[in-house]
Structure formats: C-alpha cells, structure tokens
C-alpha cells in the first residue's frame with residue numbers, strides 16, 4: 001500500500017501554487033488506492049499561526065480533497081503536527097550525534113557572510129557552508145554556549161530518479177554541511193521532514209520543484225537514520241506573469257480570495273489539472289473525477305505562468 005502526504009506550513013493562506021501541488025499529490029495516491037496523509041509543518045514558531053492551520057484544512061476541503069490521516073482526523077502515526085513531535089527530532093539528533101554524523105558549529109551569520117561564497121551553494125539556501133567547524137566535537141564546555149548542529153555531508157554524489165524530472169545527480173557535498181538544529185533550538189526543516197516521512201511510512205513524495213535540491217539531503221538523513229528512501233516526484237511551480245513566484249503582488253491568488261470572488265471549486269481543479277498537463281481542456285471536474293485521468297508521466301516540466309488568460313479561465 002503506497003502512502004503519500006501533503007505537508008503545508010501554516011504561515012499564510014493556501015494559494016494556487018499550493019493547491020496545484022496538493023491536488024497532484026492527492027491524485028497520485030488516490031489513483032493507486034493508497035493512503036493520503038496531511039501533516040502540518042509548523043516548527044517555525046515565529047511564522048506559524050494556528051488560524052492559518054485551520055484555514056488550510058478548510059480550503060483543502062473546499063477544493064474537494066480529503067485525507068485518511070491528519071491533525072483533525074488522527075491516525076496511527078499521530079500527532080500530525082510537527083510542533084508536537086519535537087521529542088522525535090531530538091532522539092534522531094542524539095542518534096546522529098552518537099554516530100559522528102553531526103558536529104557543533106559556532107560560526108555567526110556575520111562570520112559566514114565575510115567568507116567568499118563557496119562554489120556549491122544551492123539556489124534555495126544561499127552559499128554552501130565552508131566547513132570551518134568540521135573538526136569540532138561537542139565538549140561539555142561547548143554545551144554551555146550557543147551552537148548549531150550540522151550534518152556532515154558524505155563525500156559521494158547522490159542520485160535518484162525523479163518521477164517528473166527523471167534522473168538527478170547531485171555532486172558530493174552539494175549544498176555543504178547543513179544545519180539540523182539551530183543555535184536558538186529550532187530544528188532544521190530537512191531533519192523534521194525526514195524523521196516524519198520515515199515515521200509515517202511515506203512511500204511517495206510529490207511536492208513543488210523548489211524542494212528538488214532538498215531531496216539529496218533528506219535522502220542522506222534517511223539513510224543515516226537507517227530508514228528507506230521514498231520515491232520522489234517534483235512538480236513545476238506556478239509563477240506570476242513577471243516570472244516570479246506567486247504572491248500577493250499578483251493580485252488575488254489565495255483560494256480564499258478566489259472563492260469569495262465566486263470561483264467554482266470544480267472549475268478551479270479542472271484548470272489546475274489542465275495546467276499540469278493531465279487534462280486536455282480545462283473542463284470543470286472535481287478531484288474525484290480527475291483520478292482516472294492522472295498520469296505522472298503527463299505532468300509538464302516547465303513552470304506554469306499564471307497570466308490574465310488563466311485568471312479569466314478560473315471564472316469560466
């Protein structure tokens with residue numbers, strides 16, 4: 001039985017880009033009769049708001065999606081909210097530390113900025129960490145001070161076959177040694193996602209292309225923790241007509257705003273499926289009716305540009 005998930009962060013209302021990914025992730029799992037999990041990724045306490053978490057569930061339901069396990073319906077892998085899973089991340093860190101996979105880093109942001117940018121930076125997260133603290137160990141003295149924990153990237157390339165983008169190979173150490181726990185105590189995104197995907201038995205991850213370069217790091221963490229690695233499929237992003245990622249600048253793009261403006265949810269899901277490449281014409285179809293049409297191989301590889309014509313299409 002395959003298991004997939006949609007894992008939103010409650011830092012704002014769902015927009016068209018989120019809906020696009022959620023719909024495709026749901027279709028992939030429903031097509032195979034698998035289990036669909038909803039996980040709330042709220043470890044960034046400064047940016048997460050409970051009212052957004054509630055709104056996300058409401059908007060997903062309006063879109064016509066459902067889930068078998070999640071914060072509101074429970075399930076065998078509960079809790080499905082990251083802020084309630086912190087002890088699991090701590091145990092994973094203990095294990096990685098014991099096995100010498102992590103090291104403490106005391107570099108300040110200013111120090112790192114002063115160093116000439118390293119060549120292997122990944123687009124999404126700035127320049128790669130140059131490894132200044134690689135030789136450090138966590139002494140009792142250091143435990144009293146402020147430090148972050150970094151994962152030691154192994155000296156080997158990472159390859160995987162993406163369900164949409166095909167063969168991917170990242171050079172050894174791509175992105176540099178990354179932070180798994182910040183000096184302020186916040187757990188790293190890569191760590192939390194990997195621990196949760198493993199604990200929730202996720203076999204298939206479908207998510208936005210912006211996370212493609214996170215995949216090798218998550219694979220390495222999963223392997224280091226002795227877990228199987230899921231299959232990955234990344235789908236293109238939806239961009240505004242200026243080529244930038246969809247945001248408030250592009251007018252009404254949240255599901256909330258579109259719903260209030262009178263957009264029908266079936267028309268919206270039909271359009272999303274058409275933009276994705278799995279529906280020839282943007283006919284109004286509920287997610288349920290799209291299940292037999294879903295094909296991973298049909299999904300386009302280039303970004304979707306949300307222009308005026310597409311906006312008009314949402315209103316029929």
Ligand SMILES: [Zn+2]
Pocket residue numbers: 104105106107131132133
């Ligand atoms: Zn350092």
